[in-house]
Amino acid sequence: MTILGRLFAVIGFIVVIGGVGSAVYFKDEIRAAQNLDPKAGSVYLDMMKTVLKTGNAAEATVWRVPLADGVSAADAETAMRSVANEYNIKNVGELPLSSEVEAITGKPHRLLKIYMFCDPLTAVRMLDFSDAFSAYLPCRVAMVEDKQGKAWLYTLNMDMMIHGGTTLPPELKAEAEKVRDTILAIMRRGAAGEF
Structure with a gap:
């Protein structure tokens, strides 16, 4: 040899x-x-790729959609509320953070507003599965004007919650996927200004 x-x-x-x-x-x-959900590996692999690409763990845990050209923040907001009503998901609150900052500082601030949506029955079923899910409730969509003046819609990547651990019971998984799909529809149609 x-x-x-x-x-x-x-x-x-x-x-x-x-x-x-x-x-x-x-x-x-x-x-x-x-014992993890069959999609857990791909969820965490995608997250790791994003962390390595951006160096930002928060970027790895969100989905974002830019507002289409010509769609104003008011148009996107109206569309999101309309889509939420269409899908029978409750708009349970709004936080106009940029307005609050302006009121405190007396200076204009770029747009930052958070919309909270919830399907109360699915929320309590998720809570029955794990109290830790309370930190994810209600589902939030943030409208953020970036430093270049472009508006975006952000939400948490719900696939971490749905597929990131042990497989959810089938009925609960189907409900969680429905809420995820609804939030994504709210974002897509809101960003496009589709009422």
Whole structure:
């Protein structure tokens, strides 16, 4: 056997030993990962790609849609309220943060307004599954004017909640996916100004 052949044999041996050692050391984590929702891996992989690309963990946990050219903030707001009514999801509050900042400082501030939507029955079912879901309630859509003057709609990436852990019970998963799809419709149609 040549020196190169021996070197590859040693490297192969080290890799095998490392793999076996890792499997033994991380056996509990490996077993726990097997109980996650089948889409959990892709959800976390997408998040990691975004973190590596942007260096910003918050960017990895949100979805965003730009307002279409010619769509004003007022048009987007009206459209979002209309879509929420169409899908029978409650508008449970609004936080006009930029107006609050202006009132406190006396200076104009770029647009920042948060809209809160909720399907109360789905919300309590999610809470029955895990009290930690309360931190995600109600579903929020933020309208933000970026530093270049372009308006965007942001919301949390709900796939983390739906697919990021153990698989939700089928009925609850279907309800959560319906709420996710509704929030995305509110954002898409709001950004397009579609009433």
